[in-house]
Amino acid sequence: MIRTLLIAVVATVSFTTAHAQTAPVAGAGADLIVVNAKIFTGNRAQPEASALAVRDGRIYSVGSDAEIRGLSTAQTTVIDARNRRLIPGIIDAHTHVLNDLAYNYNVRWDGVPTLRQALDMLSEQARRTPEGQWVKVIGGWSPYQFEENRFPTIDELRAAVSDRPAIVQYAYNRALLNDQAMAALHVGSEQFAQLPDIEIERDSRGNPTGVIHGYTWLFLALETMVPQPSVEEQVSSITYSVRGLNRLGVTSIIDNGGRWPYPEAQARVDVLARDNRLNVRMPFVDLQLGDGGPVNMVDLEIEAITRTAPISPGQNLHPTLQHGHEYRGAGEVLNGAVHDHENFDRPAVIIDPDTMQRFVEEDVSRLIARRIPFRMHISYNENITPFLDALERVNETVPIDGLRWSLEHAETISPENIERVRRLGGGIALDAKMALHADGFIKTHGREAALQTPRLRMLVDSGIPLAMTTDAFRAATFNPWVGISWMVTGKSVSGSQALADDNRLTRAEALRLFTRGGAWFMNAEAELGAIAPGNLADFAILDRDYFSVPEDEIEAISSVLTVMDGRVVFGAEDYGDLTPALPAALPAWSPSNHFGSYYGDE
Numbered sequence: 001m002i003r004t005l006l007i008a009v010v011a012t013v014s015f016t017t018a019h020a021q022t023a024p025v026a027g028a029g030a031d032l033i034v035v036n037a038k039i040f041t042g043n044r045a046q047p048e049a050s051a052l053a054v055r056d057g058r059i060y061s062v063g064s065d066a067e068i069r070g071l072s073t074a075q076t077t078v079i080d081a082r083n084r085r086l087i088p089g090i091i092d093a094h095t096h097v098l099n100d101l102a103y104n105y106n107v108r109w110d111g112v113p114t115l116r117q118a119l120d121m122l123s124e125q126a127r128r129t130p131e132g133q134w135v136k137v138i139g140g141w142s143p144y145q146f147e148e149n150r151f152p153t154i155d156e157l158r159a160a161v162s163d164r165p166a167i168v169q170y171a172y173n174r175a176l177l178n179d180q181a182m183a184a185l186h187v188g189s190e191q192f193a194q195l196p197d198i199e200i201e202r203d204s205r206g207n208p209t210g211v212i213h214g215y216t217w218l219f220l221a222l223e224t225m226v227p228q229p230s231v232e233e234q235v236s237s238i239t240y241s242v243r244g245l246n247r248l249g250v251t252s253i254i255d256n257g258g259r260w261p262y263p264e265a266q267a268r269v270d271v272l273a274r275d276n277r278l279n280v281r282m283p284f285v286d287l288q289l290g291d292g293g294p295v296n297m298v299d300l301e302i303e304a305i306t307r308t309a310p311i312s313p314g315q316n317l318h319p320t321l322q323h324g325h326e327y328r329g330a331g332e333v334l335n336g337a338v339h340d341h342e343n344f345d346r347p348a349v350i351i352d353p354d355t356m357q358r359f360v361e362e363d364v365s366r367l368i369a370r371r372i373p374f375r376m377h378i379s380y381n382e383n384i385t386p387f388l389d390a391l392e393r394v395n396e397t398v399p400i401d402g403l404r405w406s407l408e409h410a411e412t413i414s415p416e417n418i419e420r421v422r423r424l425g426g427g428i429a430l431d432a433k434m435a436l437h438a439d440g441f442i443k444t445h446g447r448e449a450a451l452q453t454p455r456l457r458m459l460v461d462s463g464i465p466l467a468m469t470t471d472a473f474r475a476a477t478f479n480p481w482v483g484i485s486w487m488v489t490g491k492s493v494s495g496s497q498a499l500a501d502d503n504r505l506t507r508a509e510a511l512r513l514f515t516r517g518g519a520w521f522m523n524a525e526a527e528l529g530a531i532a533p534g535n536l537a538d539f540a541i542l543d544r545d546y547f548s549v550p551e552d553e554i555e556a557i558s559s560v561l562t563v564m565d566g567r568v569v570f571g572a573e574d575y576g577d578l579t580p581a582l583p584a585a586l587p588a589w590s591p592s593n594h595f596g597s598y599y600g601d602e
Contacts, residue, residue, distance in 0.1 A: 029073035031055050032537070032566060035065045037081035038545065040508070042088050042515055042530035052086075054537040057322075057566040062531055079561065082574070085545040087511065088531055089251025089538030089564060090480050091518030094332070094375075094408055094429045094469035097245075098265040098284065099258025102229045103237035103473065104590040105133070108244075109141035110477040111599035115148040115156075121595060122160040122168075128589045134181065134226050135166040139474030142436035143170070144494035152176060154210040167226070171437065171475050172219050173343045177210045185225055187212065193221045215341045215349075219474070220259055220289075235271045236586035241473065242280045243582060244597030246570035248479055249540030249559035252323065252528060253280055254521055256332050256375065256408070256471075257287025261300075263309040266317060269325055273318045279569035279580070281538075283326040283522050285375050287333055294336075298363040301330045302370065313373055314523065321565055322536060323524050329373030332408045335359045338387075342379040342409055342433065342475070344441040349379075353386035360390035365398050373404045375429070381412045388420045400425055404523060409433075409471070411454050418455070418462050427465030427520055430454055430513070432483025433476045438498035451500035456487060460509055465520040468513035479598065484510045484546075485555035493555075507547055537566035543573065558598075 030053035039049045041062060051068035053061040061071060072078060100106075107125050112118045118141075126135050143151045157166060158178050165181035177187065186192045188200060188208040199213040212218070229237060245253065258265070262284070272278040288300035305311050311327045318324025333339050338356050340349040367374045378384050384407065391400075406427040407413070411434070413421075421428060434441060434453060442450045459466055468487065472478030486492060487510040490499035505513075516529035527536050541561040544553060561578065562570040571578035585592035595601070 029055075030060070030068075030071045030076045032077045032079065032563070033068050033072055034079045034081055034086065034539075034541070035068060036083055037086040037541065038083060039086045039531055040088075040511070040547065041532060042512060043532040046532070049531070052531060052539075054563075054566045057537055059531060059535050059537050060533055062533060079575070081541050084560065085542045085547065086531070087249065087540055087542065087546065088515040088529055089540055089562070090249045090514045091252040091467070091522065091529060092245070092250055092470050092472075092478075092480060092514070093254045093467040093518035093521040094256045094431060095253050095472045095478060096256055096258050096474065097238060097241050097253060097282065098255045098260055098269070100138075100241060100473045101234040101237050101260060101265070101268065102138075102223070103241045104233060104585045104587070104592045105227075105229060105237075106136045106138045107591045108595065108598065109137050110479060111145070112141065113145070113147060113599070115143075115146040115150065115152060118146070119152060119156055119160045121591075122157070122166065124594070125591050126161040126164050126166070128594070129164050130589060131164075132227065133164070133589070135161045135164050136226070137168040138223070139169055139171055140472060140477045141170070142493055144439045144492060144496075145436065149494060154178070157210070165226075167222070169219060169222075169474070171343070171433075172214075172216045172341065173345050173440075174211060174213045175219065175222065177212065179210070182208060182210055185222065193218060193225075195221065213345075215343055216339065217336070223259070230586075231268065233586045234268050236583070236590075238268060238272060239277070239582060240585050240590075240592045240597060241478075242278070243570070244478060244601075246279055246562045246564070247558055247572070247597060247601065248481065249542065249562055250480065251280060251538035251540070251562060251564040251569075252518065252522065253282055254328060254518075255282055255284040257285050259289060261288045262286040262304050262311075262327070266325065270317065273321070273325060276320060278318065278321065278324060279564060281321065281323045281522070281564070283323055283328045285328050285331045287331065289333075296363070297334055297336070298330065298366055301372070302366070305372075313371065323522055323528070326522075328522070329375065329404075330367055331375030332377040334367075334374060334376060335363060338383070339377060340379050340383050342411065344433075344437045344444055347444065348382065348412075351383045351386070353389075356383060356386040357390035360387060361394060364391065365394045368394065368398050368400055368403060371403055375406045375408050377408045379409045379411050381414045381417060384410060384413055384417050388417060388424070391424060392420070395424060404521070406465070406521065412449075413454065413459075415455070415458060418459060418464065422462060422464045427467070428459065429467050429469050429521060430456075430459070431469045431471040431476065432480070432486055433471060434492065434498055435482050435486035436476050436493055438486075438492040439494050439496055442496075442498075447497075450498055452503055455503065456499065456505055457503050460505060460513075465517070466513060467517035467521055468510070469518070479555070480514050481557045482555045484514065485551070487513070488554060489551045511546065538564050541575075
């Protein structure tokens with residue numbers, strides 16, 4: 001009898017469950033589907049597909065057109081990719097949006113093909129720039145990208161901008177100033193920034209010519225001495241820099257610190273986050289420079305996150321967007337005295353090994369003990385070695401034990417040190433500056449060294465957590481396709497050979513470093529970097545097929561449709577009407593209103 005009753009109950013439950021599964025669910029179906037696409041999934045279990053479906057900000061099905069169309073309802077937005085290439089959203093794991101809160105004040109030379117056009121842009125902008133403001137180009141370009149293959153001269157700068165102060169900054173290497181700018185900054189006098197390793201070029205009479213060479217700290221100091229944007233203009237600058245990223249298919253970044261520390265810079269992002277207008281996932285790493293003079297940056301970091309505005313590693317400040325604005329730890333500079341810069345026009349900056357080791361043992365050890373992730377800028381292998389020497393000793397008494405940490409840049413890291421990083425569980429965030437600056441590196445360090453800088457093939461094969469990044473917006477361009485082109489072709493923007501043939505990557509490998517590779521640094525590798533069911537719905541449809549276009553077209557690729565969190569954040573060509581409307585850039589005279597975010601932008 002009992003057995004009979006149990007069978008009856010199970011049958012009833014099974015029937016009820018089956019009935020519930022076949023009944024329509026309120027709101028069932030996809031929010032968005034894309035069909036007729038050539039999808040590079042980045043998912044080895046399902047490497048290719050032609051369609052995908054999105055619901056509640058996540059991809060929930062990937063397959064054929066017929067399979068995915070069956071998930072459509074009357075409320076579903078259907079996008080026909082017209083046989084275009086679709087890729088996972090690009091993740092730039094090391095950039096500096098929040099260091100460029102004056103983005104809207106700057107003329108962008110990224111991608112401009114000739115110096116003549118670049119100078120014409122300055123002349124045009126000078127006519128719009130009001131009295132009291134500067135005409136500025138602050139990084140993102142290289143003289144080697146120009147057809148003329150050279151820097152502008154001071155006379156050319158004076159001719160382009162004759163009645164406003166003007167500065168043209170090349171990476172963190174040199175600046176060119178017209179006469180008004182030199183007068184405003186008191187160049188050549190004791191009132192000018194007094195920092196080590198500054199070289200002011202002078203003419204035969206001993207007068208400054210307007211060309212200044214230096215390192216990072218000089219150019220950060222100069223930026224504080226020019227007119228500053230209002231809070232509203234800073235928020236607008238974030239909006240437009242993110243729009244530039246979306247145009248290139250970027251859907252996630254890690255902001256790697258700058259002159260505005262936590263929580264000041266984050267308050268600007270919060271303005272956009274509150275209204276769901278932040279169109280990129282933006283985890284951040286915090287850099288505490290202090291107010292000038294010698295400081296202990298680790299002390300300042302601990303004070304900021306435990307007392308000033310308490311926050312925990314991994315905590316998300318965005319109210320709705322996953323990985324929207326998470327605190328991802330300290331860096332990339334943790335101590336000014338051990339910062340080795342990356343000015344390839346000059347010899348390597350080698351840090352005293354004892355100073356480096358003492359810093360790790362006294363300061364990095366405290367971050368490890370508090371379980372604060374950290375990222376350490378080190379460009380040269382001579383400085384990586386003592387850093388790892390000390391980190392291995394610290395690990396014996398204060399175990400890293402799974403804490404995510406990384407070396408940033410690491411251009412000349414040796415095979416031995418790659419293995420040491422792997423054993424310690426660290427990652428390496430490379431950057432594509434060599435795409436822009438390899439010609440300068442060759443002049444300083446030689447072509448043989450450049451061909452193996454960085455050791456791309458060895459790093460990829462090592463299995464270490466690895467990403468390629470831009471390190472934009474000043475040290476290099478924010479366009480990831482310039483770096484992808486360099487990795488694939490081995491050529492710099494000048495067209496010169498910059499990577500050895502056996503140090504180049506396949507197209508799939510290069511793309512993975514800007515997708516799945518970056519996800520590890522966000523602690524989101526199970527959710528981002530691939531087109532797969534369950535992953536967050538971040539992807540881009542490209543204006544040309546990355547996997548089949550000629551190599552010399554790769555750097556010109558852009559997105560015609562970028563989707564982040566399941567919503568369209570950028571559209572162009574036949575998807576232009578899907579682009580979210582943006583208010584005009586502030587201030588009204590901003591170069592962003594006239595030149596767009598990148599050369600050729602409409």
